[in-house]
Amino acid sequence: MTARGPVRVLVYHPDEAREYASLVRAPRARVTVATCATPSEAAAAVAEADVLYAWKFPPELYPRAMRLRWVQAMGAGVDWLLVQELPERVVVTRAPGVFGPWMREYVLGWCLSVTQRMEAYRAAQRERCWRGDVIPERLAGKTLVLVGLGDIGRAIGAAARGLGMRVLGVSRSGRRVREADRVHRLPQLRRALAEADFVVLVAPLTRETRALIGAAALAAMRPTAWLVNIGRGALVDEAALVAALRARRIAGAILDVFEQEPLPPEHPLWSLDNVVVTPHISGPSTAPEIAPIFNDNLARWLAGRRLRHVVDRARGY
Numbered sequence: 001m002t003a004r005g006p007v008r009v010l011v012y013h014p015d016e017a018r019e020y021a022s023l024v025r026a027p028r029a030r031v032t033v034a035t036c037a038t039p040s041e042a043a044a045a046v047a048e049a050d051v052l053y054a055w056k057f058p059p060e061l062y063p064r065a066m067r068l069r070w071v072q073a074m075g076a077g078v079d080w081l082l083v084q085e086l087p088e089r090v091v092v093t094r095a096p097g098v099f100g101p102w103m104r105e106y107v108l109g110w111c112l113s114v115t116q117r118m119e120a121y122r123a124a125q126r127e128r129c130w131r132g133d134v135i136p137e138r139l140a141g142k143t144l145v146l147v148g149l150g151d152i153g154r155a156i157g158a159a160a161r162g163l164g165m166r167v168l169g170v171s172r173s174g175r176r177v178r179e180a181d182r183v184h185r186l187p188q189l190r191r192a193l194a195e196a197d198f199v200v201l202v203a204p205l206t207r208e209t210r211a212l213i214g215a216a217a218l219a220a221m222r223p224t225a226w227l228v229n230i231g232r233g234a235l236v237d238e239a240a241l242v243a244a245l246r247a248r249r250i251a252g253a254i255l256d257v258f259e260q261e262p263l264p265p266e267h268p269l270w271s272l273d274n275v276v277v278t279p280h281i282s283g284p285s286t287a288p289e290i291a292p293i294f295n296d297n298l299a300r301w302l303a304g305r306r307l308r309h310v311v312d313r314a315r316g317y
């Protein structure tokens with residue numbers, strides 16, 4: 001993994017490439033930094049790149065990246081990166097620790113909006129109506145099921161327990177973690193779902209997790225339970241979800257991610273009264289938060305040391 005000569009870093013981001021590039025810290029004699037914001041700019045520059053620091057890099061350009069050895073992802077998920085076109089020799093690194101603090105606030109904020117009956121009070125206020133009959137519930141004592149127990153899932157689990165919730169986890173390994181009262185393996189998913197007041201999907205999208213929440217999983221949930229998806233749209237069979245929501249087989253869904261993004265205007269999820277749609281903002285990437293992770297790894301790369309946060313490409317995360 002030792003690098004020789006100036007290392008060429010290509011920073012790719014549709015809107016903020018310059019900001020990410022401006023925060024790259026490395027001796028200029030050892031590193032050159034180029035920025036690209038469009039696929040055509042990237043097509044012209046990718047052949048020179050040793051390192052890619054990127055958000056949703058166009059996969060069709062990987063075959064031209066003959067020098068490429070390392071990609072640092074700017075986002076939480078790496079499914080867009082782990083494509084066939086990416087040569088085996090390329091190391092992929094993630095940015096753990098950054099997204100959990102954002103996403104735990106998103107999840108608990110929306111869970112609280114349900115238990116605090118916020119929508120009902122706001123609607124009543126618009127009608128100048130005193131709804132003393134609508135009583136909030138306590139989040140404490142309710143059960144949150146986390147499907148996915150990586151650093152983000154565990155950050156959510158810790159915060160939920162801090163509010164007195166019971167936390168059950170579901171993961172591939174079933175390994176116990178401090179942030180959950182109990183952990184099930186994936187094949188026991190439905191057993192966990194049956195106990196949930198809130199189900200939070202925060203698993204990576206892999207062969208094993210694609211369409212994990214289909215008709216059978218939704219049927220295992222209680223009619224009072226809410227589904228919160230902050231992972232990937234394709235973790236859920238959207239047609240089955242729409243059917244379950246329409247039939248009120250579950251209470252509702254808070255959805256930040258979708259099979260197709262932006263969610264098409266004609267999609268039925270927009271108009272269901274038991275659905276909240278947010279535009280994939282639960283864990284935003286910001287250059288100042290990702291930069292220390294990249295800079296630490298870049299220093300390691302220049303020193304010929306092992307990179308941190310390396311993705312297991314066979315596992316998919």
Ligand code: OXD
Binds near residue numbers: 078280283284285
């Ligand atoms: C993602 C992200 O990976 O929002 O989707 O970070």
